[in-house]
Amino acid sequence: MLYAIFISVGFLAACGGFLAAVLVVAEKKILNYGPCNLDINAGERELTVDGGSPLLSALAENSIFIPSACGGRGSCAYCKLKVLEGAGFVGPVEEPHLTTEELETGVRLSCQVKIRNDLKIEIPKELFAVKHFRAKLIEKEMLTYDIAGLRIELIEPQTIDFVAGQYIQLESEEYKGREAVMRAYSISSVPSDNRHIELMVRKVPEGICTTWVFDYLQEGKALYFSGPYGEFHLSETDAPIIFIAGGSGMAPIWSIIQKMVEEGIQRNSVYFFGALTQKDLFYADELNKIADSSEWFKFVPALSREPDDSDWQGERGLITDVVKRYFPDTSAHEGYLCGSPGMINACISVLIEGGMPEEKIYYDKFA
């Protein structure tokens, strides 16, 4: 009996092991494309990489970081690149993410393009400036019950050049069977302090990266991120500004406002911050202080679920209603929005209704 158990377990193990070994060897032998040349931006840079790997990771190995939030699974569609030559067929994973126009101009998801031969690709210039950083968490502070403020000191490289409003991609580590992922967070600190960055992270129930930040990332621990990314920044006009943010959408706006204070940019600005109750407010004292000491800035926090009998003196109701009350006519303003997609879409329609041209509305959606 014991013998029978031994034979069957042994056979299954041997069988599985043998087939796995055959597959590994086959993958090495069959799917070996040898070295391939990557031509970036018509000769601006040339790389030689091992064929067989996805374009996204091959570029990352050569310190060219393309934004990606899903870790190469083809679900976030951030890693779009123009592949001019040699990309091959568009796979079923990519197709839903690409418009007809993008398909015609050769736009592809770089995580899904496998390097099988020499490629000619086009990468936006600003992505060359993106670097990979090793850093250390020096402070983790709870800003509200579910939003943590992180202060991070850069180790290698020691400094970062970014524009207020841009974001970085934080890399979580593996824990308890959850895989390592990359997630985007806006920088909330000012660019002038180029040896540190600060982030605001809101706890997402079951979120892979936020759980890591809240439960596993301790002060003093090393962490990795890449950046800076993003087009969200203050324009160079004199138009009065309407800032609208909710929750951790505070981060890029806070960075921009601090920068304005620091550099003495006195454009008339009103900052509407939407929250549920007083518990969800943070940085209110700092913002009120700026508002009290300056002519050009006004801070309007609005609470949508504050109990009617509380001591709250400020605005109540949905952020969209409050904005409409303050600015029935928004045609001369510029809008800067950051928060959840639902909030942003609602605010965009309010601003457009008030007469704001669509191209004057800048936003960063947290999906």
Added chain:
Amino acid sequence: MDVLHSGIIQTFFLILISATFTDNILLTRFLGMCSCLGVSKKVDTSLGLGLAVIFVTTCTAAINFLVYEFLLIPLGIAYLKLIVFIIVIAAFVQFVEMVIERVSIKLYFSLGIFLPLITVNCAILGTSLFMLNKPYSLLQAFAFGLGSGLGWFLAITIIGGIREKVNEASVPRGLEGPGITLIIIGIMALAFVGFSGMIKI
């Protein structure tokens, strides 16, 4: 007539025909239903998956026959056939996927998405298990595998064709999608059952 002991070529074709028509694995045993329901919306996708199934069924039937005869029986562990067969099928599909990717990128992209579906297609595991019910030789097992694959291919292609036509007609709301498909398959199964008894193996 004792089919298994008549001439080699005659036996081969009889087993092939019986597996394709009289014992059609999809229509008389209702195996491989999940991928069939999912993919049979159009004729060309049905063709793609059907071709892949023919290839994999035929090859895995032969491989599994050898594994059974020369490993499982001598070691006295024939009861492990189910789990061993599924491992062999999974590994084979992986292997084929790699070869296709290397040899023909075009085929890989048109067929490639169907290959992972095949690993979990129970018609393929079913073929490997059913062939053990009869005292087949290797060649006969090969014929049985090829026939089963052909039968599945035939069935899903016809279903795909009928569904394309049905989509143009107005189907009652409650019957749309899987509902009408199952009815179609049921009626087709009745037609195929008409063949039964034609060949006895």
